[in-house]
Amino acid sequence: MPRIYWEDxxxxxxxxxxxxxxxxxxxxxxxxxxxxxxxxLDEEAARGSLLGGLAASGxxxxxxxxxxxxxxxxxxxxxxxxxxxxxxxxxxxxxxGDEVTLRRTTVETRASKSRPHMGTAKFAFELINQAxxxxxxxxxxxxxxxxxxxxxxxxxASAAAAS
Amino acid sequence: MPRIYWEDxxxxxxxxxxxxxxxxxxxxxxxxxxxxxxxxLDEEAARGSLLGGLAASGxxxxxxxxxxxxxxxxxxxxxxxxxxxxxxxxxxxxxxGDEVTLRRTTVETRASKSRPHMGTAKFAFELINQAxxxxxxxxxxxxxxxxxxxxxxxxxASAAAAS
Numbered sequence: 001m002p003r004i005y006w007e008d009x010x011x012x013x014x015x016x017x018x019x020x021x022x023x024x025x026x027x028x029x030x031x032x033x034x035x036x037x038x039x040x041l042d043e044e045a046a047r048g049s050l051l052g053g054l055a056a057s058g059x060x061x062x063x064x065x066x067x068x069x070x071x072x073x074x075x076x077x078x079x080x081x082x083x084x085x086x087x088x089x090x091x092x093x094x095x096x097g098d099e100v101t102l103r104r105t106t107v108e109t110r111a112s113k114s115r116p117h118m119g120t121a122k123f124a125f126e127l128i129n130q131a132x133x134x135x136x137x138x139x140x141x142x143x144x145x146x147x148x149x150x151x152x153x154x155x156x157a158s159a160a161a162a163s
Numbered sequence: 164m165p166r167i168y169w170e171d172x173x174x175x176x177x178x179x180x181x182x183x184x185x186x187x188x189x190x191x192x193x194x195x196x197x198x199x200x201x202x203x204l205d206e207e208a209a210r211g212s213l214l215g216g217l218a219a220s221g222x223x224x225x226x227x228x229x230x231x232x233x234x235x236x237x238x239x240x241x242x243x244x245x246x247x248x249x250x251x252x253x254x255x256x257x258x259x260g261d262e263v264t265l266r267r268t269t270v271e272t273r274a275s276k277s278r279p280h281m282g283t284a285k286f287a288f289e290l291i292n293q294a295x296x297x298x299x300x301x302x303x304x305x306x307x308x309x310x311x312x313x314x315x316x317x318x319x320a321s322a323a324a325a326s
Contacts, residue, residue, distance in 0.1 A: 030226075033226075033230070034226040034227070034229050034230045035226075035229050035230065035233060036230075036233055036238065037233065037237065037238065037242065037244075039244065049243065049244070050243050050244050050306070051244065057229070058245065058247070058248075059222070059225055059226045059229050062222055062225065063196075063197040063198075063222045063226065064197070066197050066198050066220070066222050067196070067197045067198065067199075070198060070199055070200065074200065075199065075200065079200065080212065080213050081200075081202065081212070081213050081214065081253075082221065082253065083252065083253060084221070084250065084251045084252040084253050085221075085248065085250065085251040086250060087247065087248065087249060087250070088247045088248040088251075089246065089247040090244075090245065090246060090247050143213070
């Protein structure tokens, strides 16, 4: 049974989790498999890039954020997945040895009109390094099961029945 | 020396690459490390989820798309990285055994106002399975070196000098 349901997310609340240390080995392992651009693999090549030194693939940063979300609250929740991501900004390099914390702002929650057992929550995440600098921002919506089923508006119910 | 520069991307052009086969083993390996939700790890748990069966983490789909971009054109290009992603939509499950192709639409290209050696290209990507269904869409901007440096507008040049 989940411990955290849709009802437990409060719009406007800000919470943090971490830190998690990022190693040189995992940066190179991820890049070797998914993003083998020299700036993510080789210190010297990276020094000549806009990153100014070896840094994680942006997709590695996203994947680290996802794992932190899982360990923090998602695996204990009634999560039903996500339709996608609204925006990702890679603002500063994520370096070997960085210790990152994850800050979550709950932007809004909505009850599903057609599924009385479901609601969505929109979050703005910031991945922050040990110097307090924002490395990445990411905005996404996650679907959660509700602790107690809501009512379904008649219009929405007939639309769902028709689809 | 890169083979592909900023000048080589033409707004409105549509190109495809692939296919690439996605295995059950890599789906589980990625999820185990970055997104250990049961629907990405276990067939039976996944059958009871909205995914209706084992499917890749959305971040794995993004990472596969990134690797396909690298193998297709990015590693041969003057890419300087990306400021982020505008939107990701996970539209259908990515299943074990799927063979995906990547479709790239060049949405627009812009010369940098402050950096005469750089331009940006905005792309809309679609990851498409063997049934012709769109699994994921992703819109992002990538910075590329120019084959021939452009001129810098006086206002932009002084703004850059002042920063």
